[in-house]
Amino acid sequence: MAHFDIENLTFSYPIGGKESLSGVNLSIEKGEYIVLCGKSGSGKTTLLRHFKSVLTPHGKRSGRILFNGKPLETIGQREQAAKIGFVMQNPDDQIVTDKVWHELAFGLESLGCDQKTMRLRVAEMASYFGIQGWFHRDVASLSGGQKQLLNLASIMAMQPEVLILDEPTSQLDPIAASDFLNTVRKINLELGTTIVITEHRLEDIYHAADRVVVMENGKISAEDTPRKVGALLHRQKSEMFAALPTPVRVFYESGAEGECPLTVREGRNWLTETFRDRPLSVTAPDLEPAAAETEQPALRMKEAWFRYEKESPDVLQGVSFEVPAGSLFAVVGGNGAGKSTMLKAVCGICRIYRGSVEVFGKSLKKYKSDALFHNCLAMLPQDPKSLFVKKTVREELEEMCGDAEKRAAVADVCEITALHESHPYDLSGGEQQRAALAKILLTEPRLLLLDEPTKGLDSFFKQKFAGILKKLQAEGITIVMVSHDVEFCAEYADLVSIFFDGQILTTDTPRRFFGQNSFYTTAANRMSRCVFQNAVTAQDVTALYHINREGRA
Structure with missing residues (x-):
C-alpha cells in the first residue's frame, strides 16, 4: 500500500483564479525518497501543503488525497501530527518555545506522551542529531542551521512515517545545508522514513532520490529516476535543465556519451578518465584582473x-x-x-x-x-x-x-x-x-x-x-x-x-x-580541479572540455 495516493488534484487560491495545481496524479510508496522540483510558482509548496490537512491552503479544490489508503480528511489531527512530519522553509515559522529542550519535547507533550517516553525520545533525538552541546540554550541564540536542525529533531521525536521538507536549506550556508541534507538521507536509509523534499539547490539530493518529480504550471511534467529525468530534460531543452546538478549539466553540454554522472565524485572520475594520459592544451580559464582599490568607493x-x-x-x-x-x-x-x-x-x-x-x-x-x-x-x-x-x-x-x-x-x-x-x-x-x-x-x-x-x-x-x-x-x-x-x-x-x-x-x-x-x-570547482585549474562555473568546465577535446581531434 502506498503512503500517499494523489488522484486528479486540482486547486486554485481565492484571489487570482489561476489553477495552482491542475490534475495532479502521484503515488508515493513507503520508504521512498522523492525529490520534487520545478520553477518558482510551479505549485511545489502548494502540493506539499495538501499532504497535511492543517497546512492545506484555503481555496477551491477537487480530487482526492489518500494516506495509507484512507481519505486524508477522515484522519484525525492527532494521527496526522504523529505520522506526517513537515519541515518548513523558514525555521522561525515553526519554532514555538524558548528553550531547545522544550522545543524537542513540545510535539510529544501535544500528543499526550507520558513523561518516561518523552524523556527517552528527547534524549535519543538530542544524541542522534548532536544537539547535546546546546540542549539548554535559548532558541533565539541559535543560528539558522541550528534552528532548522532543531525543527527536524523535534519532528523526528514523534517518529513520523512520512517526512515532508519544503526547501529546508534555503537559509543555510553550503556546508550547513550539506550536513542537514545528509542527515535527512540518513533518516531515510536507517529508519525507513518516507521522504518528500523540494529544493532549488539539487546538488546534494538529486543523486539520492529514488524518483525525481518535475512540476511545471501546476502539473507534473516528468517523473522518473534521476538519470532518466536528466536525459529527458536535456532532450526536451527544458528550462528546468538549468536547475540540475553541475555534473549532469556539464556532461550533456559537453556532448559526452555514456552514463551521466550525478555527483561531484562521479563527475571527477568521468573527467579524470576522459583526460587520462592525454596532454591538455588549456588547463585554466583566463583569470580576471586582481581586485584593486578605488579612490571613490560607493x-x-x-x-x-x-x-x-x-x-x-x-x-x-x-x-x-x-x-x-x-x-x-x-x-x-x-x-x-x-x-x-x-x-x-x-x-x-x-x-x-x-x-x-x-x-x-x-x-x-x-x-x-x-x-x-x-x-x-x-x-x-x-x-x-x-x-x-x-x-x-x-x-x-x-x-x-x-x-x-x-x-x-x-x-x-x-x-x-x-x-x-x-x-x-x-x-x-x-x-x-x-x-x-x-x-x-x-x-x-x-x-x-x-x-x-x-x-x-x-x-x-x-x-x-x-x-x-x-x-x-x-x-x-x-x-x-x-x-x-x-x-x-x-x-x-x-x-x-x-x-x-x-x-x-x-x-x-x-x-x-x-x-x-x-x-x-x-561544485564545478570541486569536480574539475583534478584536471583543470580555477574553473569555478559549469560554463568554465564545459568550455575547457571542448577546447581540449577539439585540440586533440
Missing part, C-alpha cells in the same frame, strides 16, 4: 564594531572594506557570522559604537533618514514578507510610487505583472522575493543592499535575476549582496569576500577567490 566601512547588548560579544569586530561604485560585491560566510548585521549597520538599523560607515563619500551620521532611503540606499531583507503591508501586490507598488508608468516598468523587469492582484502572502518564496525587489527599486536607489536575494528562486529565474542586477549595474547602481549561493556569486559577482570571526577577511575576484578554496567553493 561604500566604505572602516573599523566598525557592533554588539546587540552591552554585555554580549561583539558581532562586528573591526569590519573594514570598500565597494567600488557600479560593482556587484558579494559576501559569503557561515550562518550566524554577522553578514546580515553588517548590512543593517550600513543602513543605520544597527548603530556601530566604534568605526565609521561612508555612503558615496559621506558619513552615515550626516544623512537624514529620509535622504538616506530616497534615491540613495535601499535594502532587501532576508525575509521579504517583512516589507508587505497591503492586500495585493498592486497596492504594495502603489504605496511606493504614484507614477503608473514607472510601476509598470519595474513590474515588467521583475516579472510580477501577472501577480498584481495576488495577496503577497499567497505567493511562492521566489515570487515574494521578486515582488519585494520591485517595491524597493521604486525608491530609485544608487546603492542596493541584498540579504540572501536568491533564496527561494529557481535556477531559471536566477539567470533573469542576474540579468536584472547587470542592468541595474549598467545604470550605475552599486550592489552589495550577502548570499549562501556560492554558484550564483561565482558566476555573476565582480568581487567576493568571506565574512568570518566578525570581520571581512579577504576580497578577490570570483575565480581567484573560489579557485583556491576546498570546501567553500562551487
